[in-house]
Amino acid sequence: MFHVQHAAMATVFEIRGECRDPDVGRQAARAAFAVVDRLEQTLSRFIENSDISRINHLAAGESTIVGYETLQCLQLARLMYGQTAAAFDISLGTGFENLEIVPEEFRVVARAAGVRLDLGAIGKGYAVDRMADVLEDWEVSRALIHAGASSVLALDPKAGEEGWPLTLSEPGHNGRVLAKLSARQCALGASGISKGDHIVNGLVGEPVRSRTAAWVWAPRRVLADLGRRAGVDASAAAVADALSTAFMISSIDAIEAYCQSHDGIEAWILADTFLHFPGTSPLNTG
Amino acid sequence: MDHNKRSPRIDRRDFLKTTAAAGLALGSRSLVSAAGGTNDLRVALIGGGNQGMVLLESCQKIPNIRITALCDIWEEYRQKYASGRLRTYGYEHNAYTDIHEMLDKEKDRLDAAIVATPDFWHADHAVACLNAGLHVYCEKEMSNTLPNARRIVVAARESGKLLQVGHQRRSNPRYRFTYQKLLRENRLLGRITTATGQWNRSRQDPLTMPARYNMPPERLEKYGFRSMEQFLNWRWYRGLGGGPIVDLGSHQIDIFNWFLGARPASVMASGGTDYYSKDTHEWYDSVMAVFEYPTPDGTVRASYQTITTNGFGGYFELFLGDQGSLEISESSGRGKLYRDIANAPDWGSIVKQGLLREPEEAPRTQAPGVVLDVRETAPPPSYALPVQSTKLYHQPHLENFFDAIRGGVELNCTAEDGYETAVTVLKVNEAVERAGRVLFTPSDFEI
Numbered sequence: 001m002f003h004v005q006h007a008a009m010a011t012v013f014e015i016r017g018e019c020r021d022p023d024v025g026r027q028a029a030r031a032a033f034a035v036v037d038r039l040e041q042t043l044s045r046f047i048e049n050s051d052i053s054r055i056n057h058l059a060a061g062e063s064t065i066v067g068y069e070t071l072q073c074l075q076l077a078r079l080m081y082g083q084t085a086a087a088f089d090i091s092l093g094t095g096f097e098n099l100e101i102v103p104e105e106f107r108v109v110a111r112a113a114g115v116r117l118d119l120g121a122i123g124k125g126y127a128v129d130r131m132a133d134v135l136e137d138w139e140v141s142r143a144l145i146h147a148g149a150s151s152v153l154a155l156d157p158k159a160g161e162e163g164w165p166l167t168l169s170e171p172g173h174n175g176r177v178l179a180k181l182s183a184r185q186c187a188l189g190a191s192g193i194s195k196g197d198h199i200v201n202g203l204v205g206e207p208v209r210s211r212t213a214a215w216v217w218a219p220r221r222v223l224a225d226l227g228r229r230a231g232v233d234a235s236a237a238a239v240a241d242a243l244s245t246a247f248m249i250s251s252i253d254a255i256e257a258y259c260q261s262h263d264g265i266e267a268w269i270l271a272d273t274f275l276h277f278p279g280t281s282p283l284n285t286g
Numbered sequence: 287m288d289h290n291k292r293s294p295r296i297d298r299r300d301f302l303k304t305t306a307a308a309g310l311a312l313g314s315r316s317l318v319s320a321a322g323g324t325n326d327l328r329v330a331l332i333g334g335g336n337q338g339m340v341l342l343e344s345c346q347k348i349p350n351i352r353i354t355a356l357c358d359i360w361e362e363y364r365q366k367y368a369s370g371r372l373r374t375y376g377y378e379h380n381a382y383t384d385i386h387e388m389l390d391k392e393k394d395r396l397d398a399a400i401v402a403t404p405d406f407w408h409a410d411h412a413v414a415c416l417n418a419g420l421h422v423y424c425e426k427e428m429s430n431t432l433p434n435a436r437r438i439v440v441a442a443r444e445s446g447k448l449l450q451v452g453h454q455r456r457s458n459p460r461y462r463f464t465y466q467k468l469l470r471e472n473r474l475l476g477r478i479t480t481a482t483g484q485w486n487r488s489r490q491d492p493l494t495m496p497a498r499y500n501m502p503p504e505r506l507e508k509y510g511f512r513s514m515e516q517f518l519n520w521r522w523y524r525g526l527g528g529g530p531i532v533d534l535g536s537h538q539i540d541i542f543n544w545f546l547g548a549r550p551a552s553v554m555a556s557g558g559t560d561y562y563s564k565d566t567h568e569w570y571d572s573v574m575a576v577f578e579y580p581t582p583d584g585t586v587r588a589s590y591q592t593i594t595t596n597g598f599g600g601y602f603e604l605f606l607g608d609q610g611s612l613e614i615s616e617s618s619g620r621g622k623l624y625r626d627i628a629n630a631p632d633w634g635s636i637v638k639q640g641l642l643r644e645p646e647e648a649p650r651t652q653a654p655g656v657v658l659d660v661r662e663t664a665p666p667p668s669y670a671l672p673v674q675s676t677k678l679y680h681q682p683h684l685e686n687f688f689d690a691i692r693g694g695v696e697l698n699c700t701a702e703d704g705y706e707t708a709v710t711v712l713k714v715n716e717a718v719e720r721a722g723r724v725l726f727t728p729s730d731f732e733i
Contacts, residue, residue: 026491027491027494030491031494031495048619048674048675048676049675049676049677049678053676054676057676064347065346065347067343067346068374068375104376106346106375138496139496
């Protein structure tokens with residue numbers, strides 16, 4: 001076993017894995033963390049010369065060129081914006097539709113000023129997906145990767161095991177365990193408001209307070225295929241992130257309908273009661 | 287925000303059209319370059335490693351640049367990766383392993399080359415490109431040896447081609463503004479007496495790659511490397527790189543030379559491979575240096591440290607004068623001036639001219655007849671720089687290079703500028719070696 005951590009994007013990234021030579025695992029992890037650091041420079045709205053900062057400074061009619069990874073995140077964000085009837089909105093209600101994305105030129109055009117993007121809801125998941133690319137390039141196939149326990153990607157489990165054992169719990173130190181999962185080749189995204197009003201419902205421009213937490217999980221392949229509709233490289237964790245954020249906002253009916261119409265996607269919502277949307281998930285949720 | 291005031295949502299069908307197109311459209315830059323036409327510059331990228339990719343990401347954001355050739359010896363990995371990234375950005379190009387083959391076939395179709403290979407190859411690569419009639423952007427350090435750095439200066443002069451050395455802070459708008467407006471024209475620090483800088487970096491293991499990407503030993507040997515390990519970590523090896531004082535320190539010691547408008551007279555330094563294995567870290571993992579600069583205003587002492595075991599404090603430069611202090615860093619947003627309230631004139635007029643931002647702790651408005659609003663201890667006033675840059679760090683320096691090729695602007699870091707910095711920095715390693723003080727003579731800086 002190897003187990004390594006790295007601080008980035010205002011959270012802790014972690015890899016637990018198993019490989020014949022643990023040193024190879026650690027080398028792979030180091031290379032994966034280097035990718036996260038590079039992504040942070042590009043995707044963070046807190047870094048003055050990141051692609052996202054440049055977009056956030058555009059006046060009406062201005063445009064800027066972004067790099068490949070930023071374009072991928074924007075395309076995925078736009079797909080999920082459409083898929084969730086704007087419940088998932090990286091502009092937090094400041095007008096994502098006012099940004100025109102011109103993929104062939106890597107250009108983002110602002111049709112109006114004042115759009116403020118925050119990739120917080122999918123940037124970590126996207127980073128986790130790119131970490132998986134690195135680990136798999138190193139032929140490290142047995143690993144659990146996560147960012148801050150909320151963007152989780154399970155590759156193969158340890159030898160002889162069914163999956164990586166995970167739980168979903170009520171927020172707080174002694175929260176009751178709500179569900180137990182066994183994860184392999186799947187992604188899991190979690191959102192919640194226990195750290196404050198950080199999820200904004202862009203549809204009404206107010207922080208979400210009516211729900212405590214939302215979780216989404218699905219086979220890696222299902223989520224990656226979803227992202228590919230927008231031309232995005234396999235990004236299961238980013239899609240799970242986007243859905244869990246959206247499901248803090250979407251109506252219960254909409255969540256149910258989404259899970260029913262998307263094979264393999266399963267969700268849980270903690271509001272006044274704990275709701276499970278099994279969809280048509282083939283995953284074993286013991 | 288009022289729900290009803292939102293613009294109409296994107297129609298789902300329009301959206302699917304857009305995204306479907308996005309999946310297919312990553313291959314062509316024709317739309318962009320067609321708009322550029324004859325103003326396009328055709329550029330070769332020599333070295334597709336990490337730094338080459340950093341420069342590529344900047345080039346991608348500059349209009350009318352076409353990267354039409356790529357050269358990298360690591361066919362098994364880096365050449366493929368860089369080539370893929372070039373295609374993604376729509377740069378139609380040919381990829382080569384051997385620079386001479388590339389120049390033979392491509393030189394008539396190229397305007398310029400970007401050299402981002404290991405330091406010990408810079409001279410051969412830059413000189414070959416200059417002699418092939420190309421303008422050259424050469425990464426710092428110009429070379430790991432001064433004789434080779436001199437070869438670049440001479441080749442630039444003899445070829446009449448432009449040679450920009452990659453000290454990118456020299457084109458950074460915040461640094462240029464600070465130098466010209468605050469230090470030169472308004473002398474806000476008064477007489478500068480002291481400078482200091484650091485680049486502290488946290489502990490890192492040597493770089494590794496999966497074995498299936500290894501180059502064959504013959505190719506490694508042909509290009510001067512004993513092993514893949516040495517190839518990946520060339521910066522730590524004597525004869526190939528110069529260690530952190532050159533990789534990191536050079537950027538900031540270059541700012542000492544530039545901002546002080548002087549060349550050092552001496553340097554003392556202490557350093558060693560204190561932490562890592564000397565087998566893999568032949569150059570010093572920790573260096574502290576003290577320079578003495580004779581300037582027209584008097585002597586300035588400047589200290590610099592780079593350590594590779596703890597990143598506390600990151601990287602920045604400080605300039606201290608009898609009227610104020612400047613902290614500046616390439617790291618975005620880190621740039622402040624502090625007025626010495628006992629010795630400096632008021633900076634109100636400077637703020638009014640827009641050259642500095644209001645102190646962050648401005649005195650509170652007081653009611654008529656009141657002399658003091660009593661409150662929690664106020665810090666002394668600090669002023670932020672009014673200039674921000676949202677471009678990638680290397681973009682303005684590349685733009686300056688490309689603009690200079692098109693004519694009308696001067697290079698911000700010529701071969702001669704880069705050579706002065708190379709002399710200043712490489713002497714630090716010499717001072718560590720001698721465990722003493724190394725003197726510079728004016729002729730050290732001349733070619």
